[in-house]
Amino acid sequence: MSDLPDTDFTQRFIFDDRDVRGEMVGLERSYAEVLAKHPYPQPVAQLLGELMAAAALLVGTLKFDGLLILQARSEGPVPLLMIECSSEHEIRGLARYEAGQIADDATLADLMPEGVLALTVDPVNGQRYQGMVDLHGQDLSECFTNYFVMSQQINTCISLTADGTRARGLLVQQLPADRQKDSEDREESWNHVTALANTVKAEELLGLDNETVLHRLYHEDAVRLFDIQPLKFRCSCSRERSGNALVSLGQADAQQLVIEHGGQIEVDCQFCNQRYLFDATDVTQLFAGGGTDAASETRH
Template structure:
């Protein structure tokens, strides 16, 4: 049986290489269907969601990791965030006036950059940036690790758009363990190169259709592979009424009161989940006096 919305981690022990396989279904639907995205943007968001899920392994603490791309092409901006407990959310902005969008990733993201942001709950935020100068998102992420982490890394990303109502995405990552950081050049690490070549033979129908155990046996039956219990992946938004109130604290009170006079309330709409939070005059006075009582996160 094929299980989706799970992240599977494994070790190829003798090679000192770690790996992950992520497959997304339900957790992806709210992301790709939150707006009327063209199919090219859905494919991009699917790949980004699978990649961000794989990158949660970077998090060694409670916090969030974000994969963001910015460019001057048909897609101006796209971001997917994942938390340490494997929840995803994402959004994209594209040229809605274009009659059609390019099919190739490199044409969608002209003069673009890839930004990977790690935000711990406690501590300073870290951000790494590389140019989107490779033909695929997977290759751009590999380039990020080569430049910033100096770790030999392979990323494979897949999307299944056969059912427009049930877009699926998947990904596989292989990476030399940090203790072997001296073997940063893939061409010099013949063992990692061999494992990567085997991973390149994995077809989309296999990663979407086979149990993870069968995938790993098919690829690495001659290796000593240790597969760990999977983590459940889900969609969840981190927006809240209290976070919206904190944002309003940075806006002039007079400006906010003017909005209430004209529109009846200050409305804050989450771009990820479309939840709307409303604030009246009493709320605004309390926010700027520092006495705003935090309501439950689901209270609007």
């Protein structure tokens, strides 16, 4: 067993003598919760874990209250990957895939050829923002690194790995000039940090605690590691949200659905498999403004 400080966390660090910050993430329980909802093939499970780690890392860089949504789409065997991570560090995710078309050694290019990744920030207060990047990198680590450099003009280096049991991530990012004012010094410093970051191995990220990983990479640098911030799986679905979805259809269409489905509509959450049931009485109550409090029971 590894000596991780907790199974699900993010942890920030900073270089005392350089204009560089970093963050590490580990996912185990929340990763297992996501994988338990669907029978994912191993390459899909790994890709999903890497995207979960990326979402958890990025939430820490954005500094906002709200929801971060990562959505990767393609015309390949994996048409959709989707992760949602809140500023409260609550995470959920899912993948859609074509059964029988996933080779054991499938790469990102095999699974999601010509794929596109959308990064959406949905703040509680303020304007919704979306950025896009093509999935043209060798792996998700390279794709996200390219996204920050090309779309955000922020020097960033990201390493992501997952093995179906644990998902881990490492991010280093250049800060505005403060400790290092000279541009050549800044460039040399950044090259030093990223050259070492790129030497980290998947087995090190998956099997060692953060302090050990950072010591192996930067034992000659002054690096401060902050307290861990816990993460957890949580699905934001609810009976109320499902009822609102029915209301958005309009009363006539909702009532027709009840008839077509033998007297009961099933609304399933794709993230957690929770099933919400609505009969004719429930639908009448919804449109009368009575809400969902006295409605039918839910079941898995």
